[in-house]
Amino acid sequence: xxxxxxxxxxxxxxxxxxxxxxxxxxxxxxxxxxxxxxxxxxxxxxxxxxxxxxxxxxxxxxxxxxxxxxxxxxxxxxxxxxxxxxxxxxxxxxxxxxxxxxxxxxxxxxxxxxxxxxxxxxxxxxxxxxxxxxxxxxxxxxxxxxxxxxxxxxxxxxxxxxxxxxxxxxxxxxxxxxxxxxxxxxxxxxxxxxxxxxxxxxxxxxxxxxxxxxxxxxxxxxxxxxxxxxxxxxxxxxxxxxxxxxxxxxxxxxxxxxxxxxxxxxxxxxxxxxxxxxxxxxxxxxxxxxxxxxxxxxxxxxxxxxxxxxxxxxxxxxxxxxxxxxxxxxxxxxxxxxxxxxxxxxxxxxxxxxxxx
Amino acid sequence: xxxxxxxxxxxxxxxxxxxxxxxxxxxxxxxxxxxxxxxxxxxxxxxxxxx
Numbered sequence: 001x002x003x004x005x006x007x008x009x010x011x012x013x014x015x016x017x018x019x020x021x022x023x024x025x026x027x028x029x030x031x032x033x034x035x036x037x038x039x040x041x042x043x044x045x046x047x048x049x050x051x052x053x054x055x056x057x058x059x060x061x062x063x064x065x066x067x068x069x070x071x072x073x074x075x076x077x078x079x080x081x082x083x084x085x086x087x088x089x090x091x092x093x094x095x096x097x098x099x100x101x102x103x104x105x106x107x108x109x110x111x112x113x114x115x116x117x118x119x120x121x122x123x124x125x126x127x128x129x130x131x132x133x134x135x136x137x138x139x140x141x142x143x144x145x146x147x148x149x150x151x152x153x154x155x156x157x158x159x160x161x162x163x164x165x166x167x168x169x170x171x172x173x174x175x176x177x178x179x180x181x182x183x184x185x186x187x188x189x190x191x192x193x194x195x196x197x198x199x200x201x202x203x204x205x206x207x208x209x210x211x212x213x214x215x216x217x218x219x220x221x222x223x224x225x226x227x228x229x230x231x232x233x234x235x236x237x238x239x240x241x242x243x244x245x246x247x248x249x250x251x252x253x254x255x256x257x258x259x260x261x262x263x264x265x266x267x268x269x270x271x272x273x274x275x276x277x278x279x280x281x282x283x284x285x286x287x288x289x290x291x292x293x294x295x296x297x298x299x300x301x302x303x304x305x306x307x308x309x310x311x312x313x314x315x316x317x318x319x320x321x322x323x324x325x326x327x328x329x330x331x332x333x334x335x336x337x338x339x340x341x342x343x344x345x346x347x348x349x350x351x352x353x354x355x356x357x
Numbered sequence: 358x359x360x361x362x363x364x365x366x367x368x369x370x371x372x373x374x375x376x377x378x379x380x381x382x383x384x385x386x387x388x389x390x391x392x393x394x395x396x397x398x399x400x401x402x403x404x405x406x407x408x
Contacts (some may be wrong), residue, residue: 006393159358166359169382172389181392 004042004097005221008137011038012228015133019232022060022155025128027232028151032131039136046097049088053081054130057106061113061120074114081106086296097264098136100293104263105130109144111267118145128206134228138221140239140259153232167227174220183213192265201348207345208338215243248318248333249310264290284308290321302348 022030040047057077060066066073085103088096109126112118121129121144129147140242187209188283194205202226222239229236237259246252253261264286273282287308314333358366361381365374 163359166361169385169389170361173385176389176392177385 004095005137007042008038008097008133009224011035012133012136014227016228016232020161022274025124025151028128028132028154029124031133031232035131035133035136038133042352043095043097045094045344046099048082049096049099049103050130050136051127053084053102053106054127056122057081057110058121058123058126061110062123067120070114074110077110078107086292089296101135101137101139101141102130104141104260105144106295107267108141108263112144121148132229134225135236138218138225140222140225140237141263142236143261146237150234150236156233160233161231164227164230165231167230168225169227170226171220171223174216174223178222179213179216179220179264183209184215187213200350203346203349204342208342210345211338211341216242244338246334246337247330249307249314251308252337252341253311260290260293280308280312283311287311298352299348302346302351306344306347 012031015034018030018034019027021027032038036047036051039050060073081103085099088094088099107120109118109129113120113138125148126144128151129142129144132142132147135142164216187206190204190205190209199206214340219240226236226238239257239259241258243252243255246255268289269282269286271282272285273279276282284304287304288301291304291307292301304335314336317333324332362374363380365378371378
């Protein structure tokens with residue numbers, strides 16, 4: 001965990017104290033001010049980007065002219081926001097905080113508004129949603145209707161406070177003790193053992209520990225955010241639901257980084273599959289969006305193709321199951337998940353190096 | 358009642374669950390703080406107290 005992450009955690013904790021002490025939405029507004037100030041102290045450019053984009057998005061949605069041209073406004077703003085996200089990734093001389101998360105939240109709200117599922121939110125409500133301190137750094141990518149419902153129902157209770165505090169402690173244990181300490185040491189030891197092996201095996205071992213590290217650190221950060229929100233009386237969407245218990249690859253992607261995979265399902269897979277009348281094209285588009293959200297590179301292009309292939313194969317095996325006992329099929333399907341996931345890195349690197357050679 | 362406490366209470370008496378969980382919380386807190394603040398920082402703090 002970096003100093004910046006710790007600083008943002010302390011700011012969120014201050015925000016939680018304010019949200020507990022001040023009743024209603026004013027408490028959450030005070031938290032938003034603390035969040036914006038802390039982001040501005042760490043990265044002024046990110047604070048300007050977050051604030052300006054939020055104001056522009058909400059002003060556009062509330063404009064009477066835009067009300068008659070929702071499709072145009074949605075397309076133009078989505079294109080600009082996505083381009084900005086990729087442009088900031090190239091400007092690595094500056095520190096950027098939370099852009100990957102708040103851009104997806106903007107697109108979610110714009111899309112829901114365009115399809116008529118929600119009305120244009122008020123500026124204060126929208127800023128409260130975008131500047132909710134616990135989720136700024138690492139999500140979850142929470143939804144506006146759910147958040148507004150939670151704000152209306154918000155009651156601070158000792159029971160919820162202690163449940164949230166326990167969740168924060170578990171989150172820290174996952175991130176600091178398991179991810180940053182235990183898994184790193186284990187990975188170091190495993191890499192030393194595998195040093196004599198071929199590059200493919202070394203990448204495979206590396207990949208297994210990468211997944212474990214990502215799970216521990218990211219599930220930990222999500223637990224911290226969810227716990228902090230719970231401490232001030234808000235229940236946020238879960239991000240991980242026991243991904244190791246996934247029955248197959250399709251089930252895995254509905255348990256792993258759920259808020260991102262649900263976002264890709266709703267705003268990429270469904271529209272693309274509907275427009276192309278081909279679920280496979282929608283799947284590839286959704287996986288590409290997920291991959292490029294991490295990084296726009298050849299590695300993530302191949303990553304997306306590999307994951308799409310895995311899901312397509314799972315669908316095919318479900319439709320035409322091989323002749324074998326049901327219990328064996330279940331065990332094989334369960335075991336295929338970690339196998340397919342850990343093979344991602346060695347296979348992609350093999351293809352990339354093969355292409356380069 | 359927190360989720361961990363509820364889980365403990367299902368299998369153990371309340372007093373034992375409370376004692377056990379207090380120990381777990383304390384151990385986790387110490388471990389997290391120790392890992393978050395590297396030993397060099399402790400060295401500097403001790404040096405300052407010594408002065």
